[in-house]
Each structure stands twice: as C-alpha cells, then as structure tokens.
Amino acid sequence: MARIAVIGAGLGAMAAAARLAVAGHRVTVFERTSTYGGAVGRFERDGFAFDTGPGLLHLPAVYRDLFVKTGKEPLESRVELTQVDPASRHVFADGVSVDLPNASRAGTVAALDTALGGGAGERWGEFLVRAREAWDRTRRPLLEEPQPADVARLGREPYPAPKAGFLRRPTTTLAQVGARELRDPRLVALLDAYAWSYGFDPSTAPAAAAVLPYMEQTFGSWYVSGGVRALADAVYERCVARRVEFALGAEVTGVRTKDGRAAGIELADGTVVDADHVVAGARVPALDDLGGRPRHGSPGTGRVVLCLALRGGREPDAVHRTVVHAAAGRPTVTVLRPGDPALVPDDAHEAATVTATVSTAPGQDWAEYAERMLGAAESAIPGLRERLLHHEVRTPDDTLRETGSAEVPGPALGGADGRHLPAGNVSPLPGLYFAGGWAHPGGGLAHAGMSGALVSGLIVEGADFRGSQ
Template structure:
C-alpha cells in the first residue's frame, strides 16, 4: 500500500483519488479552499442556486465508468441523469432560430433544413461525417491513452478538410472550415459556438476542433438533477466511502524532492506530508521552480496555455415568475457582429455584442419555489492578468476614475443580459437581482484565470496539455490542465489515466 498525496480536490483529482483508494492505496487530498469540486462550484442566495462552472454533462460514460470501477452503486443511483431535448436552441444574428434534437443526426439535419433552407442540413451532415473521421483517428490516443514520449504525430490535423478554392488548399482553422465547407454564416456561427463554449478562438483553433460538435451531437447532452454541483457531491461522497482523507483549508506550497523524485508536499504552515506518489490536480506555482521541473514560468503549464487565454463571465439571474411550459434548457444567442466578437477575443478586450449561452434548468432544487426561476448566462472572454489589475482592455487605463474596472464589467454583463432576453420571455420585468462572476472569481477559487480547453491534434501540437507523468519521478498531473485537457468528461479521463499509471506503472496503455 502506497501513500499518495493529491493536491487539490477538483473533479480530475477526486476521480484519481477514488480509483487509487480502491486499488488499496492510502490517499490524502489537500485542498486550499474549504470545499471540493474545483471549477464545479455553486452560488447560492435567497433560495436560488446556480452552477458556476459547467452546467451540462457530455460523455456521461466517463463518470459511469468511475462509479462502476469504484463501487457497486452505479452513477444513476447516486445522481439523477436526464437527456436534454432539444439539446440546444440557436438564435442567429438575423433572427432565425433553430432547435437541435439531442443525439439525433437525422433530426439535426431535418431541423437545419427547415430553419435555414434546403441543403443546410445536408452540408452540416456532410461536415459531421468528416468530423467523425477526425474523431475516429484521434479519440483513443487523445482521450484514453497516456501521451507518448513522441507527440509529433499529433502536430498533424486529423480533420479531412475539403480542398476548395483556386489553389485547392484545405482550411487550417475551424473558422476556415465554417466559411469554406458550410457556406452559410448561420451554420458557421453554429460551428464556432462549440469552440467558444470550450474556450477556443475559432479563428485560431485547428480544424480538428470539429470533433467537439461531433462528440456532443453524437453522444448527447445530459443534465444532472440538482445541477452539476450534485455530480461533484457524488464523486466526493464516493471518495469518502473509499476512505480517501480530505484536508480542507490546507494550501500546498511546494513539492518535496529527494534523489530526483517527489517524496511529499510542503504545506503553508511548514508541515511536510510524506508520500510515495504525488498527484497535482491544479497548476501549482511551486512546480514551476527550476529545481522541480525546470520550467521558467507559469506559462509553461501546460503547453496549450500559450494558445488558450480565455475565461468566462457568468451572470446569475434570479427571476420572479414561473418558467413557461416548453421552455428550452439551453439557448445559444449568437453575436450580432461575429467578426467584432472574434477580433475582440484575439485582442484581449471585451466585445460589444457577445455570444451568450443561456441555461434554464427548470430544477426545483435551484429555486425557492415554483413562482421563481434561476437562469445562468455565460460568455467566453479573454482571461489573464488584466482581470487582476486596474486595466480591463482600455476600460480603466492609468489615471482613469475609481471603479472603472467594475463599471466595464457591469456594462458587459448588461450587454449579456440584453442578449439573453432573446431566450427568456419578459426577462427585464422578471429580474429580481443578478450576480456577476468573472475570471477574477475563477482565479480566487482555482488559482488560474483561464478555463482549460480540451486536447486537440493539429496546430503543430500547440493544443496538447501537459502529460500525466511529470518529468520528475513520482509526480503526476490530473485535471483540466493535464492530458486530455479541459471539460468535465476530460477531467474524469485524466483521473483514470493517472490512476492507471500509478497502479500499473509504465506498462499502462490506457483505459479499456
């Protein structure tokens, strides 16, 4: 039985902890916050409750596998899971709207034809066929296996882009795929919204990001009763059932190294917790020090952080009045000026007309009673130091009046609410109050401003996260900042990979 220390109680870290405990190891989790879940948080006020991280689950098989492998009680006995149908409703800049059924290729094609005109559905269907090829080529090595020592094959884009134009060149980016292959600004906006939801800029994301809409439309979209936070509750409970020990309010400040191997962690109070293996579930500044990994700065955690500099602004809306019958759970209201939105994202500033994702769960556990409704509105924004300084992309330059940053944030939130009104009837009249969360809140809770993106092939390998085994022996990385990257399902996969590497050693070849 090995002693294992896990740094952080995020979803990937807890997934690893539960699996390692079942394998017979003694596992202790040190979390600097007073609760678990990492980015899967909850905001509560006046009887209203809101998920502050992801609001929907894709690839639930990842957590089904976790619960099967760590105990006799399956996932569905621990949380309620329901398919969201329609999976999403999209409101485009020209006012056109379309509802896409859940996990039905034929249904999506039919809906697009009806809403956008004959031929739109077949173009989207043909695109998904090519996306399926990319998925089949990259799924196992990018999701279910540890990264190999030689990652150069991942530099090539697996998406079989059509060769169009005079020079017969394929599109190199997701935005290029939308322009060349879909040939309708609304279909292009639909495609790009999937990249934005994962924190990727469609103008720079590789064509391989086509696997994101394929994954969602093929395997479906699911809601966890009580919100995604209820899934975090269930994973935490499973860890406790398997005798994982949690120490909250315990900040890890360093990794103890002996003979070129991690042998424990150092806590803020000076205590040392000895370990045979250390699992880091979050970016830890101490790991950037030369004596540990030889990295020069936080920018090297992980490699793909160079290309992903986005976070989320979430507006929690407390509404009076019951949710109307037939209300759609998720509505994407697309920007009225997509070019300006993407330009602002690339330049590191807040745009004038953001694309917003509106979630209306209709869950009685998230509202004080049937005469009220809780709604979240989310937009992808640049993230980084500007959220910590007094300079919000020109909103508060040196010498600007006090409160300029807060004013810029509130103005952006107001624009988000204005867009969300297309998804919520009578929104303005029903609004009791709103709470705004920015990347600064993400930093306070997780230690980083950004939301990690998923591992993707292509782009010269720039979107590959840090490998699970660190260069330092005995140290492993789990969670969204490690292979296979960000996203709720991806974090669960990283926990499975780390547990496999520790239990089976270098011979581990991936999940079965």
C-alpha cells in the same frame, strides 16, 4: 500500500483519488480552498442556487465507469441524469432560430434544412462526416491513452479536407472550415459557438476542433438533477466512502524530492508531508518547470457567468439551453434554464444562468460586459428585465480566487503543432503525475474524469499502462 498525496479537490483529482484508494493505497487530498469541486462551483442566495461552472454533462460514461470501478454500483444510484431535448436552441443574428435535437444527426440535418434552407442541413451533415474522421483518428490517443513523451504525431492536423475542387487545400483553423465548407453565416456561427463554449477562438483553434460539435451531437447532453454540483457531491462522497482523507484549507506550494524522485509536498504553512507518489490535480506554479506548464500562450480565455433570480415560473415552451449568437455589439451567450425545483424557493420563481467566453487579459469592464450579456439573453428569456429580482456577476477574477487560475482550460485538440495539448500525465520527475483540467486530456467534466482514470492506471499498473480498453 503507497502513500499518495493529491493536490486539489477538482473532479479529475477526486476521480484519481477514489480509484487509487480502491487499489489499496492511502490517499490524502490537499485542497487550498474550503470546499471540493474545483471549477464545479455553486452560488446560493435567497433560496436560489446556481452552477457557476459547467451546467451540462457530456460523455456520462466516464463517470458511470468511475462509480462501477470504485463501488460496483451505477452512477444513477447517486445522481439523476436526464437527456436534454432539444439539445439546444440557436437564435442567430438575423432573428432566425432552430431547435437541434439531442444525439440525432438525421434530426439535426432536417432541422437545419427546415430553418435555414438552401441545403444547409446537407452541408452540416457532410461536415460531420469529416469531423467523425478526425474523432476516429484522435479519440484513443487524445482521450483513452496517457499522453506520449513525444507528441509530434498529435501535432499533425487530423481533420481531412474535402476531396473535391479548391477545398482540397490544407485547412488549418476552424474558421477556415466554416468559411470554405459551411459558407452560410448562420452555419458558421453555429460551428463557432461550439468552439467558444469550450474556450477556443475559432480563428486560432485548429481544424481538429471540429470534434467538439461532433462529440456533443453524437453522444448527447445530460442534466444532473440539482445541478452539476450534485455530481461533485457524489464523487466526493465516493472518495470518503473509500477512505480518502481530505485536508481542506491546505495550500500546496511545492513538491519535495529525494533521491531524484517526488517524496512529498510542502504546504504554505511550512508543513511537510511525506508521500510515495504525488498527483497534481490543480495548477501549482512551482511545478510548471516539472511539466505542469500549459503549452498555449497567455492570456487565455475564461468565463463570465450571470446568475439570474427571476420572478415567475419557466414558460411551458422554454428550452433548457439557448445559444444567442452575437449581434449588434452583443456577445454570443449561452442561456441555461433548467426548470429544476431544487434550484428555486418555489414554483413561482426561476433560476437561470447566462455564460460568455472572454479573454482573461486585464482591463476588462465586467459590469459593462454583463449588461451586454443581459441584453443578449433577452432573446432567450421573455420579459427578462421585468422578471429580474437580482443577479450575481461571476468573472474570471472569481475563477482565479476559487481555482487558482483565471482561465478555464479546454479539452486537448490535435493539430496546430501541439499548441492545444495540455500538460502530460507523467512528469519528468519520477513519482509526480498530473491530472485534472490542466493535464491530458484537458478541461471539461468528462475529460477531467478521464485524466483521473489515466493517472490512477499509471500509478497502479506502472509504465506498461496503455490506457483504458
């Protein structure tokens, strides 16, 4: 039985902790804040509750596997999952809107043809065929296997160019995919919105980012009753049930070494904790030179989230998620209206969130930006200004305070010479591993859960571990 120290209590770190505990190891999680969950935060006021991180779950199979492997019981015995249908409503700059169904390619193509005309659905469908090819090429190396020491092959662009005419020229960015293959500005805006929702600028994101809309439109979007924070609660409770120990308010500042390998951790108060293995599930600056440094440049992107407490219940024809595309100086925003009674004081009120992706460069006027976000959200919530009781503005500064980084990491992407690959799971220092959103396969609920599975496999099975089957 090995002693394992896990740094951070985010979803990826806890997923690794639970799996390692089931394998018979003695696991302690050290979290610098007073609670678990990492970016899966919660804000509550006057009977209203809001998710301040992710609001929807994609690829729930990741957490279903976690619960089966750590307790032989289904995830649904701990949380209630509901498919969101329609998956999203899109309101474009010209006022045209379209509702896209959940996990139905044929339905999506038909909806786009009806709303946009001009063969828009057919062009989107052809794009998804190519996106699937990129997905098939990258799914296993980018999601199911530990990141290799040599990432050169992952840096090659997996997205195929169309096999006709001038479009056969190499496509290197997602923006080029939109301009060359989709053409209709509304389809381009649709594609761009998927990139922005994961924190990627389409002008710099590799064409391989086409896998993001493919993934959502193929595998669907799910809501966790009570909010995604309920999933964090369930994973934490699973860890406790498997005798994982938690030390909250314990900031890790470094890793101790002995005989050329990780031998424990150092805490901010000077305490030293011995360990046979260390799993860094959160960014620790002191570990950047040991393989924990992200590959992309800085600054990156973060999130501004408005938590809206509203008078009046949700209207019957409201949808769970509306994307309002940029127009007239207003940013693209995602409006989530769960209609969940667990999030409001009574049925005469509604809780909603509005989210936008922003640069984390200093000097932003967040109050002014939040006002523009509210203006955009009026296209999704009728009578918003008159219904507003109060609102909370959550900025990258809050993300920095709560998670240690103002940025929100995106999932790993192929292409671009590997610039969008996160830290590998195995450090150059033996005994030190990386999990969570800053490590392979990157950020997002599903990807973080996958990282926990990969790291636990590497520790339990050793260097011969080749990933999930």
